Amino acid sequence: MSSGLDEDLNCAVCCETYEETKYKPVLLPQCGHSFCCPCLLQLEVTETKFLCPTCRTPHLGHSVSKMPINYALLSISKKMLIQEQKDDFFKLSKHIKQQLKEEQESLSQRLNAIATEIMDLYEQSKILKEFINEVEENEKIARKSQDVLTLKSSLCNITHILTKFNEVTKDMSESAQSFQSTITQHIGKSDTSWPLCRIVPGCINAWPKVPWKDFMNHLPSAQLLLSPENPTVFFDLAVGEISLGRIEIQLWGHMSRAQHFLALCLGTLGPTYKDSSFDRVEKGHNRNRYLIGGYYNTNNGTTSAQGMMEDLEWGGKYDLPTRKGLVAGWSFEAPGLEATFGIVCGETFKDSLFCPFGEVSSGMNLLDNISLRECVTDVKITDCGLITLVNMV
Ligand SMILES: [Zn+2]
Numbered sequence: 001m002s003s004g005l006d007e008d009l010n011c012a013v014c015c016e017t018y019e020e021t022k023y024k025p026v027l028l029p030q031c032g033h034s035f036c037c038p039c040l041l042q043l044e045v046t047e048t049k050f051l052c053p054t055c056r057t058p059h060l061g062h063s064v065s066k067m068p069i070n071y072a073l074l075s076i077s078k079k080m081l082i083q084e085q086k087d088d089f090f091k092l093s094k095h096i097k098q099q100l101k102e103e104q105e106s107l108s109q110r111l112n113a114i115a116t117e118i119m120d121l122y123e124q125s126k127i128l129k130e131f132i133n134e135v136e137e138n139e140k141i142a143r144k145s146q147d148v149l150t151l152k153s154s155l156c157n158i159t160h161i162l163t164k165f166n167e168v169t170k171d172m173s174e175s176a177q178s179f180q181s182t183i184t185q186h187i188g189k190s191d192t193s194w195p196l197c198r199i200v201p202g203c204i205n206a207w208p209k210v211p212w213k214d215f216m217n218h219l220p221s222a223q224l225l226l227s228p229e230n231p232t233v234f235f236d237l238a239v240g241e242i243s244l245g246r247i248e249i250q251l252w253g254h255m256s257r258a259q260h261f262l263a264l265c266l267g268t269l270g271p272t273y274k275d276s277s278f279d280r281v282e283k284g285h286n287r288n289r290y291l292i293g294g295y296y297n298t299n300n301g302t303t304s305a306q307g308m309m310e311d312l313e314w315g316g317k318y319d320l321p322t323r324k325g326l327v328a329g330w331s332f333e334a335p336g337l338e339a340t341f342g343i344v345c346g347e348t349f350k351d352s353l354f355c356p357f358g359e360v361s362s363g364m365n366l367l368d369n370i371s372l373r374e375c376v377t378d379v380k381i382t383d384c385g386l387i388t389l390v391n392m393v
């Protein structure tokens with residue numbers, strides 16, 4: 001303490017500030033001066049004469065412990081101390097406030113910086129969001145384009161199929177008309193009605209066979225099912241109980257010989273190739289190999305190759321070079337052998353056939369294998385008939 005009041009609140013001997021524990025102010029009764037208790041106790045012990053340190057007034061016969069405490073001074077000192085602490089606290093709080101303010105400013109600046117960054121990020125996120133929206137839109141468009149492409153492709157396919165369907169039905173319609181006129185001619189010429197025959201749908205063996213009678217009942221819708229220009233006939237082949245499979249022959253329908261062969265497959269004129277066997281394998285002049293058949297069963301239990309149509313073609317303009325798979329007449333104009341036929345098997349060499357009238361369209365490998373057997377008479381045609389263009393049922 002520096003003011004005069006401050007000096008009064010300090011012991012003049014030791015300069016300690018009065019307070020109520022160690023440095024209590026003790027009042028000297030003779031002169032009224034005050035000093036701290038420890039200083040006066042020391043004076044009492046060490047000095048022979050106890051004089052006031054300030055005014056030198058003697059205080060003999062007074063014990064320090066009995067002297068009064070200067071409470072007024074103590075009270076002022078306490079107030080001053082509190083004031084002093086208040087001042088210190090005020091200074092400290094001011095300092096702290098200052099520090100806090102600086103810290104606050106710094107934080108505020110950082111917050112501002114962060115806020116700016118956040119704003120930037122927000123702006124960027126908006127751009128990103130727009131970009132994402134754009135991408136999503138594009139994806140949608142792409143999906144729709146894909147859908148459109150798929151749809152377009154499907155439409156193309158459907159159009160293609162419809163066109164094909166139109167072509168086929170047109171062909172079938174024309175063929176059916178032609179076939180109907182052929183049938184009408186045959187029925188018109190013959191006294192007897194056509195016997196039962198075998199017509200199977202063109203898909204698989206398992207389809208039920210349709211008797212000719214039923215077929216006739218289906219006219220005219222069934223007309224659409226036949227291909228009179230190039231009828232395809234089949235032989236189902238077996239040795240004993242063992243089925244070998246099916247072969248198919250496409251006939252050249254414009255030729256009498258082909259119609260004759262067809263009639264023998266269908267049984268339209270009576271006998272059929274059904275249950276007949278191959279007869280032999282012939283080796284031609286140029287090592288060509290021909291599988292010969294056509295001897296059908298007669299009612300009296302014998303076999304025959306008697307022809308059943310007049311004017312069957314032979315030689316001349318019907319002469320064609322040998323080609324694997326060709327089916328040709330094999331009668332060589334010998335009477336009674338008109339129903340025989342030869343099928344060209346194996347490797348072919350330069351030669352010619354007098355009258356081919358059709359060609360194997362399926363099962364050539366089977367015929368090749370049969371033609372290599374030592375004996376072919378056990379190979380039986382277990383069934384034969386016409387293959388329709390589509391399923392009749
Ligand atoms: Zn003192």
Ligand SMILES: [Zn+2]
Nearest residue numbers: 031033052055
């Ligand atoms: Zn004094």
